Amino acid sequence: MRGWRGLGNTMRACWLVSKDGRHQPIHLAHLTCVFIGRSQETKITDKKCSRQQVQLKADYNKGYVLVKQLGINPSNVNSEDVGKDKEVKLKPGQILHIVNQLYPYTIQFAEESSEIKKLSPKRSYEEISSNSNSSTLNKYIKTEHSxxxxxxxxxxxxxxxxxxxxxxxxxxxxxxxxxxxxxQGLKVTMQDPKFQIYKDDTVVVIKDKYPKARFHWLVLPLEPISSLKAVRENHLNLLQHMNKVGEKLVQECQDSKALKFRLGYHAIPSMSHLHLHVISQDFESPCLKTKKHWNSFNTDYFLESKDVLEMMEQDGKVTVKDGVSELLKITLTCHVCRQQLSTIPQLKEHLKKHFP
The missing domain is CATH 1.20.5 (Single alpha-helices involved in coiled-coils or other helix-helix interfaces)
Incomplete structure (x- = not known):
């Protein structure tokens, strides 16, 4: 039984410790998934925090905890976003913020004496302060029988x-x-006449249900095409038509002279069924809430429609670069003056200077 029990007469234990002392430390068993979020155990009541905001898996051999973000809102390790469905390593001394830079935690690995374990197999742990270290943890092992x-x-x-x-x-x-x-939501919405603002024999146009700007439309083909990866050489005419419909939407928009627009596709779309975004560049919308939202439209994660058409004409397919999803995590940067901002509220306040 070597391995996570270690050598000699000790075995390791791992604890998730609340730095603000909200509750007692939570035991993380070796290679066991533990879900942390809004619950009575953590005393977190913030509704922006999912009940299963993060998944933690301690590795006693390697001395770290794998953190996987499951919730929609961002979790952070040392101020860096984990990313939805992404995993990062949390090591002793690093700080995990469960959601939106709130509810800080650290991990503590401690050695448990096998001699104490034999004397008191039914021991329990008292509350441990947020600045506890490994040696402090051992002081809270009770040796008396329960x-x-x-x-x-x-x-x-x-x-x-x-x-x-x-x-x-x-x-x-x-x-x-x-x-x-x-x-699958787009497939349902595009077939509902009350959401359609334009339709012909080839495409349909709907308003984005969660617009990220004052004007945000989606142009969708009637043909069932899941994404750009499914586009083939014979779809070139279709993409050209989608682009023309998008340009017509901009021309007919009353604010088109005051606002700039972009037409393009997300490199890795979150929803099934090919769709072209037609979006004004003010980004004034309560639905724009996260770094992911912003970066999906203001980095190379957003593929310009004209560039997609050029790839189709040259190669007969659309190629998405490896690692493009990492662009969703980069620092917020104003698309007008390139100033970097720390948070979405700061960015939105800054944008008022460009779009009063």
Missing amino acids: SPRDLERKKEKTKQRQTVTQVNSAEMSEKKDFQRMWN
Whole structure:
């Protein structure tokens, strides 16, 4: 039994410690997924924090915890966004903010004496302060045997954990169902006449349900094409038509003289069914909330329609560069003057100078 138990007469333990002392440390078992988010255990009530905001998996051999962001709003390790469905390593001394730079945590690895374990197999841990270190953690191991009342409490806690596990499993299933519904949402919306603002024999135009600017339309082909990856040489005429329809929308917009527009596609779209974005460059919208939203339209993650057409004419297909998803994480930068901003609220306030 070498490996995570280590050598000699000690075995390691890992704890997730709240730096603001909101609750007792949470034990992270070796290579076991633990979900942290809005719950009674963490005492986090912020609705921007998902009930399963992050997944943590401690690796006792390697001395770090893998952090995977599951929630929509950003989680951070040392002020860097983790990214939706991405994993990063959390090492001792680094700080994990559960959501929106809030609710700071650190991890602590500690050695547990096997001699103490033999003397007291039913030990428990008292509350540990946020600045505890590995040696401090060991001071809280109780060596006396548990009382009958303690045993009853532990049984009740075990039942509660089992209930939480069942609830978490149900929530995960619901989340997957929701993601599938969300992914297919465009196909439903584009077929609903009340959302259509233009339609011909080839394409349909709808308003984006969650616009990221004053004017934000989507041009979708009636032909079932999942994304740019599915586009082939024979689709060139279709893409050219989609571009012409997009340009016509801009020309007929009353504010087209005052505002600039861009036409393009996301390199890796979040929703199934090919769609061309036609979006004004003011980016004035309450639906623009995250760094991901901004960078998806203001980096090379946004493929200009004219560039896509040029690739199709030359190569008969559209090529997306490797690692393009990393562009969603870069620093917020104004698309007009290139000034860098720290947060979306700061960026929106800054944009008022360019778009009063």
